[in-house]
Amino acid sequence: xxxxxxxxxxxxxxxxxxxxxxxxxxxxxxxxxxxxxxxxxxxxxxxxxxxxxxxxxxxxxxxxxxxxxxxxxxxxxxxxxxxxxxxxxxxxxxxxxxxxxxxxxxxxxxxx
Amino acid sequence: xxxxxxxxxxxxxxxxxxxxxxxxxxxxxxxxxxxxxxxxxxxxxxxxxxxxxxxxxxxxxxxxxxxxxxxxxxxxxxxxxxxxxxxxxxxxxxxxxxxxxxxxxxxxxxxxxx
Numbered sequence: 001x002x003x004x005x006x007x008x009x010x011x012x013x014x015x016x017x018x019x020x021x022x023x024x025x026x027x028x029x030x031x032x033x034x035x036x037x038x039x040x041x042x043x044x045x046x047x048x049x050x051x052x053x054x055x056x057x058x059x060x061x062x063x064x065x066x067x068x069x070x071x072x073x074x075x076x077x078x079x080x081x082x083x084x085x086x087x088x089x090x091x092x093x094x095x096x097x098x099x100x101x102x103x104x105x106x107x108x109x110x111x112x
Numbered sequence: 113x114x115x116x117x118x119x120x121x122x123x124x125x126x127x128x129x130x131x132x133x134x135x136x137x138x139x140x141x142x143x144x145x146x147x148x149x150x151x152x153x154x155x156x157x158x159x160x161x162x163x164x165x166x167x168x169x170x171x172x173x174x175x176x177x178x179x180x181x182x183x184x185x186x187x188x189x190x191x192x193x194x195x196x197x198x199x200x201x202x203x204x205x206x207x208x209x210x211x212x213x214x215x216x217x218x219x220x221x222x223x224x225x226x
Contacts, residue, residue, distance in 0.1 A: 030211065031211065031212070033214070033215075035215075041219075042202055042217040042218060042219050042220055043155070043202070043204075043215075043217045044217070045214040045215060045216070048214065088154065088155065090155075091211070092210070092211025092212075093157075093211075098160060098167060098168050098209055098210060098211065099145065099157050099160055099168055099170075099210050099211070100145075100157065100210045100211060100215065101157065102147075102154050102155040102156075102157075103154065104154050105154050
C-alpha cells in the first residue's frame with residue numbers, strides 16, 4: 001500500500017543550527033500537508049502545498065514540494081527551543097481526498 | 113470559536129472490556145476523523161465519518177467501530193480491548209475532505225489497557 005516515509009526519525013541540534021526533515025511518498029501526491037506536534041500535545045496544521053515545485057515560507061520555516069510531487073521537505077533556519085516537537089507530513093491516500101496518510105514523523109530536539 | 117473537544121482525557125480499562133471515546137468537532141465541520149497514535153509512533157487512520165455515515169476506515173479490525181450523531185459529534189467504540197490498543201486516540205475535523213483541507217485535532221484521549 002501507499003507509504004509516506006520521513007527522514008531522519010530523530011534530530012538533535014544546538015539552538016541556532018538549521019534543521020531539515022524530508023518526506024517521501026511511494027506514490028504521486030495531489031498535495032501535501034505538514035503538521036507539528038509538541039511533546040504531550042496534538043498535531044497542529046502548518047501548511048499545505050499543492051503545486052509541483054512549490055516553495056512556501058513561514059518566518060524561519062521553508063516548505064518545498066518536489067517537482068514529481070512525491071517528496072517534500074521542511075527546513076527550519078536558526079532553530080529555537082520553541083521548535084521542539086515532531087513534524088509530520090501527510091498526503092491524500094490512493095489519489096482520493098477522503099483521508100490522509102501521515103508520514104512516520106521527525107522528532108526535533110533543540111538544546112539551548 | 114471552540115476547537116475540537118474530546119472526552120475523557122484519560123481512560124483506563126482492562127483487557128476484554130469495551131471503551132467509548134467521544135469527540136465534538138468544530139462548529140460547522142461535518143467530517144470527523146479518528147486516528148490512533150501508539151507511543152512513539154505516527155498517526156494511523158482509523159475511521160472517517162461525514163453527514164452521519166461511515167465513509168472510510170483504515171486497516172483496523174471490526175472491533176473498532178463508531179458513529180456520528182445528527183449534531184456531527186462522534187463516538188469511537190473499541191470492543192474486546194487488547195493490550196496493544198493502548199494509545200492516544202485523536203479526533204480531527206475539517207471543513208471538507210481531509211486531503212484538501214486543514215485538519216483540526218482535538219487534545220486526544222489516552223487509553224490505557226491493563
